[in-house]
Amino acid sequence: MSALAQSEPAAVEAAWARLAARPEYRMLRAPETGLVMVRGRAGGTGAAFNLGEITVTRCSVELGDGRVGHAYVPGRDPRHAETAAVLDAMLQDPGERPALEATVVEPLIAARLARQHAARARAAATRVEFFTMVRGEE
């Protein structure tokens, strides 16, 4: 789910378009956008604090065979939430899962990592090292 949620909406849509067979589905809960409070911990271990709110779009669908899929994705793209929910429902079938992992999930994870590395490289290029001169006076 995190691969589906954290990928670019266009990348998820492209993965959806690549599928050999797209199932019939109906909405249990049509895409709707709301706010979710993101909490953090100072240093990863300190007391929890509220970092801020982000917009999240959620959607739930049911496939023809009764499999249910849910998606909560950051942002306000209803199509992204809908596609992620359908893919989540398809991933619930152990038989279908390995093929989907290979064709959809793995490429999305790879694309996300590439995106993160590019962003880090851009930031690293402008990195400034701070240091203090020893002034020599006792």
Add this chain to the structure above:
Amino acid sequence: MRAGLADPVLDSQRIFRAVLEAMSHPGRVVSIGLEGTGLDPLHPATLSICLALVDFETPLWLDAAGRTEEVSAHLRFHCGCPLVDDPARARFAVVAAPAAMPDLDRFDPGTDEYPDRSATVIVQARTLAAGAGRRLTGPGIAADGWLDADGLPARFWEGLRANHGRFPRGVDVLLTAGTSMVALPRATRVEG
């Protein structure tokens, strides 16, 4: 699992408006107007009221007849409400089979300081008709109103009179049948 309201925003506003009209005019038969939205054994009106008014802050109590696997899953998913076993802890209660219902004083009547923190009890009748039957008087009723509700035990009507006697504490009752509903808030006096 079934889908919830077709248009969550407008449908719940429409249902809220209908409940408001019913509550302001006790005894008036108000149509909720959403056909085919029932979920056995809940009538369309009962389910609509739940979908519009019940949320994560309002613990819901279902009677034994109403607490089917399907109904519980449906309401938990679409309302996000906690389901409670103890009627006294519920903000909303649904009675699908009134013959076996607990007495109304089992539900939370609020406190003298905060009588608004009380339960709303939805009771399913067989039929609802105005103009005959029991006489209703009280706020929101011009001269007197008449309500004929079928399928409710005598115990229920006695409980309703006792409920009125506890004013300002007490529960508010919504009777439903099919797609129509009637409100009997605690301020309404029922005779006959």
